[in-house]
Amino acid sequence: MSEHTIKLTVNGREMEGRAEARTTLVDFLRDALDLTGTHVGCEHGVCGACSVVMDGVPVRSCLIYAVQAEGAQITTVEGLEGADGALSPLQDAFWENHAMQCGYCTPGMLIATHALLQENPDPDDEAIREAIGGNLCRCTGYQQIVEAVKMAAAKMRGA
């Protein structure tokens, strides 16, 4: 069993911690780096609650061992807010549309749709549904999430 020192950049800050090889990235973020915004759901790559952006693309942090993220650039839900701590336009639109019920899936939904909007500033319903296809909301609040993403997209485009 090997243990490793892992250095990576999370939300623009260089961070370091130690973990066994078997520690997943999501457990490392939460337990070693105290970034508990990213949620642990199914722990086997089904629910998407643990989504983070890694080196520019959304991934499931329960399907990556922390040791594999050595040197990576990670954005978690904590990294979405502005420097002044204000909600991002996307987070604000989730709040505005009540795009959550219990809130458990919300960090993953925000990361998945944040990544979508980086790539496609004007997604249609189908593109939004495709982007959150890997994220389960067991309260089934999908409709408001789609509405929120559309509102955020419009706001970010200045429409």
Place this chain on the structure above:
Amino acid sequence: MKAAPFDYMRVASIDETCKALAEAGDDARLIAGGQTLVPLMAMRMARPSLLIDINGIEELTGIAVEGDELVIKACTRQADTLASDIVREACPLLADALSHVGHTQTRNRGTVGGSLCNADPSAEIPLIARTLDATMTARSAAGERRIAAADFFDFAMTTSLEPQECLTEVRFPIWRDPDTGHGFHEVSIRDSDFALAAAAAQATLDAAGNCTRLNVAIGGASPTAMRLGPVEAALTGTDLSDEAIKDASAVIADLVEPQGDVHANADYRRRVVRVMAIRAIASARDEAKE
């Protein structure tokens, strides 16, 4: 659900990978995208003592056309393959099938070679490899060999790779004839779920509209993707009319012995896989005519 303890090492080249595999015991595993291996380890259905991480090996990543083959290096991400203009141009059947593979998050990590080595009976990439007679290149400390798709997929989740071998690339033949079309159809419970049944076809027509070349395979209804030789033979030389396709495909129900599970029973799979094959061949024909 946490994986059992294991050792971890990162390798920087194919040679290093082969050396590590040769020195490790048989329960060492390569990890590429990890989108199947990590869940299996979390559920402790897999318990390797050592993970050899091949992510970041430059010579294992890339997409290129070499002669009449599309060559995809084993560790190329599914997302990059799906987004590739080279793939769309040289092997549109693969590009179509890739859009059904997993979700954005899993395609960003999952690799083409990983899916081939995993050999899931429902997976799209092995199905296309079988449909088009792709060739796998495997390397070990003892040397390199090429394995035809027909010999690569042994059984569900089982390939003919030796424990010391690393898949380095897959080569898809390119059909150059302009009157070529492809079709891919699958049924799944939700978009991006594993297929309950899937079919892929590629066809070439002559100037009179008769079929000169046809490859068809199905997935999800047999332990590995299955080529439909009798259907191909029956339809080659015909005009691929709806009637001809339907008649030739009747045999499929007798060729497959699908497994039933909680999502779909065996009878359903047997029926629906035939329908998928019919649709795939018809789509290939229609595109070839365009």
